[in-house]
Amino acid sequence: MQTASAVSGSGGSSGVPASLRGILPVLVALPVLLVLEWLLSNSPFASYLLSIMAVNIILAVSLNIVNGMTGQFSIGHAGFMAVGAYLAGVTSLALKDVALSFLPVAVSDQVFLVVALLAGGISAALAGFLVGLPSLRLRGDYLAIVTLGFGEIIRVVVTNTEAFGRALGLSGIPQTSTVAMVGFWVFLVVLVSRRIAGSSHGRSLWAIREDEVAAEAMGVNTTGYKVRAFVISSFFAGIAGGLFAHFVPIINPGSFTFVKSMEIVVMVVLGGLGSTTGAIVAAVFLTLLPEALRSAFAAFGSESTLAQQVDQIRMPVYGLLLVVLMLSRPQGLFGTKELWEVIPRWIPRRRKGM
Amino acid sequence: MSGPLLEAVGVSIQFGGLKALSDFNLAIHKGDLQGLIGPNGAGKTTAFNVLTGVYQPTQGEVRVSGLRVNGRLPHQINHLGLARTFQNIRLFRALTALDNVKVACRGQAALHVEGVGPGAKFRGALRNYRDWWRALMLTPGFLAEERELTRQAEHLLEVMGLSHRRDEEARNLPYGEQRRLEIARALGTRPKVLLLDEPAAGMNTREKADLMVLIRKLRDEFDLGILVIEHDMKLVMGICEKITVLDHGETIARGAPAEVRSDRKVIEAYLGDSYLESHGGAA
Ligand SMILES: Nc1ncnc2c1ncn2[C@@H]1O[C@H](COP(=O)(O)OP(=O)(O)OP(=O)(O)O)[C@@H](O)[C@H]1O
Numbered sequence A: 001m002q003t004a005s006a007v008s009g010s011g012g013s014s015g016v017p018a019s020l021r022g023i024l025p026v027l028v029a030l031p032v033l034l035v036l037e038w039l040l041s042n043s044p045f046a047s048y049l050l051s052i053m054a055v056n057i058i059l060a061v062s063l064n065i066v067n068g069m070t071g072q073f074s075i076g077h078a079g080f081m082a083v084g085a086y087l088a089g090v091t092s093l094a095l096k097d098v099a100l101s102f103l104p105v106a107v108s109d110q111v112f113l114v115v116a117l118l119a120g121g122i123s124a125a126l127a128g129f130l131v132g133l134p135s136l137r138l139r140g141d142y143l144a145i146v147t148l149g150f151g152e153i154i155r156v157v158v159t160n161t162e163a164f165g166r167a168l169g170l171s172g173i174p175q176t177s178t179v180a181m182v183g184f185w186v187f188l189v190v191l192v193s194r195r196i197a198g199s200s201h202g203r204s205l206w207a208i209r210e211d212e213v214a215a216e217a218m219g220v221n222t223t224g225y226k227v228r229a230f231v232i233s234s235f236f237a238g239i240a241g242g243l244f245a246h247f248v249p250i251i252n253p254g255s256f257t258f259v260k261s262m263e264i265v266v267m268v269v270l271g272g273l274g275s276t277t278g279a280i281v282a283a284v285f286l287t288l289l290p291e292a293l294r295s296a297f298a299a300f301g302s303e304s305t306l307a308q309q310v311d312q313i314r315m316p317v318y319g320l321l322l323v324v325l326m327l328s329r330p331q332g333l334f335g336t337k338e339l340w341e342v343i344p345r346w347i348p349r350r351r352k353g354m
Numbered sequence B: 001m002s003g004p005l006l007e008a009v010g011v012s013i014q015f016g017g018l019k020a021l022s023d024f025n026l027a028i029h030k031g032d033l034q035g036l037i038g039p040n041g042a043g044k045t046t047a048f049n050v051l052t053g054v055y056q057p058t059q060g061e062v063r064v065s066g067l068r069v070n071g072r073l074p075h076q077i078n079h080l081g082l083a084r085t086f087q088n089i090r091l092f093r094a095l096t097a098l099d100n101v102k103v104a105c106r107g108q109a110a111l112h113v114e115g116v117g118p119g120a121k122f123r124g125a126l127r128n129y130r131d132w133w134r135a136l137m138l139t140p141g142f143l144a145e146e147r148e149l150t151r152q153a154e155h156l157l158e159v160m161g162l163s164h165r166r167d168e169e170a171r172n173l174p175y176g177e178q179r180r181l182e183i184a185r186a187l188g189t190r191p192k193v194l195l196l197d198e199p200a201a202g203m204n205t206r207e208k209a210d211l212m213v214l215i216r217k218l219r220d221e222f223d224l225g226i227l228v229i230e231h232d233m234k235l236v237m238g239i240c241e242k243i244t245v246l247d248h249g250e251t252i253a254r255g256a257p258a259e260v261r262s263d264r265k266v267i268e269a270y271l272g273d274s275y276l277e278s279h280g281g282a283a
């Protein structure tokens, strides 16, 4: 595990003014995302699938900061996603009739979307702080228990709150999410995750994961670091929820169950606890798997029931996947390494002289 | 002459019915090199744990630079200038040797964050989040700080003779080098007092001899006060100016090596008859 790589990697762009270096990747990514948006403007299904995938990537990469890098065990990520989804949704509904008349509609929509997303993200971060502060002080499995409880509490609260549409859910949220917007947040969470991993903060998180007592003895404020990692992670879960709320027709408590939380945990474990690119690959795989099964079933017989059953067999499939993984490759696909550190080893070496 | 850097006054700790340490007193000044010895289970490591805030004393007071630290967290006590190594090596196993030390250096860099007075906690929190922001934005100041950390850590690796292991994972280092890496890591926090828990355990005779020289050198170069727990009598007697002997949590003797060596109680409780025989009798 060599944590310096990210810094030296990103700092290598020496031709760029220092003030721009931090946001350079964003400047590069934006036009790419806009082109992608334009290419996909006529394929709603592809856009939808990409958006789902993006939300899952954001969830997995952000959970990896806590469960992977810091070695804690949170199993309530869907709860923070729910906080983000509902708060962003409610914000958008409240702002529905407001318009920035001096801007084109498409642009004004995106501005409001960002406002709603930030409302969702910040609420989730706040929830993360309130949940994290007491439970991260303690060592061990308390976090798992508390986050599990938190996820369920959020569901109960939502189900009983009129403003959140109770069990029926919240509908009519403007469908303003775009491929470019979800892509931007995917990009951002990956950037943040990698930069944390390569900084002294990330090093302290790794140290906590390795040995909390030793880290504390070496002057690392372990509770502080854990809480900050948890807050950042919750923020992005909230953003993911907010995005989700703006491209599905309706959000209800059923979208944020324990099953969803476990799905995210499986993604992180599958990719390798601590590997950002591992989390991405696993998120993509586990998003496409059910879709692939669904279309495969649909192709064989047009029995719609079979296709519907895919959703029901999800949990056992995840369970099975976890068991197989733990037995055959407990460190996950990539372990703590990143894609570019792992790939060269998979490619058979060329002979010398070639 | 200023007061002691580390002080224990009447410290006792009880685990259920077991009094692991009773009425323990200690004072370490700048430049001291003291030893702490005693049979297995005497309470030596427990004493370290109480001094560094891992355990809270049931009685008595621990002071670092004259400041009462009872109730403070280990990382706060470390920031005040107390660092330690562990008997059962506790390196960050999957991190490289360099990163192990950098973690500790980082803890020191964040020291200014924790001030005192009203609002300090809030300011500290704000500053922490700003620090993260700087890391995310790769500000020039942040990058310069990272380079400085690397430089410091590299220097400490060199001091401990570990430069050749810079990029190796800590778990892959041989035993003796792991012990030295623990010391390098502890030094990264820039301590005033260093507590070494059996630094020579598992080392061969040559490594032990080198370590003795090294510990003295550290004391002089870094202006440290050092307290060593060690079972190897040759090492302890060779480098320590003052030795405290524990048995069943009680301090049974204290003094210069020659005094301790000839103390009746110490011989009975710890050094044993075999020691007497091989050293031709002490009394
Ligand atoms: N956390 C704890 N809970 C209960 N008992 C403890 C705890 N820590 C230490 N003890 C007990 O306190 C006594 C002193 O232990 P300690 O580890 O301090 O001995 P030591 O002098 O370091 O011995 P050694 O030379 O074997 O390292 C032992 O009897 C031990 O079992």
Ligand SMILES: [Mg+2]
Pocket: B044, B045, B046, B087
């Ligand atoms: Mg011990």
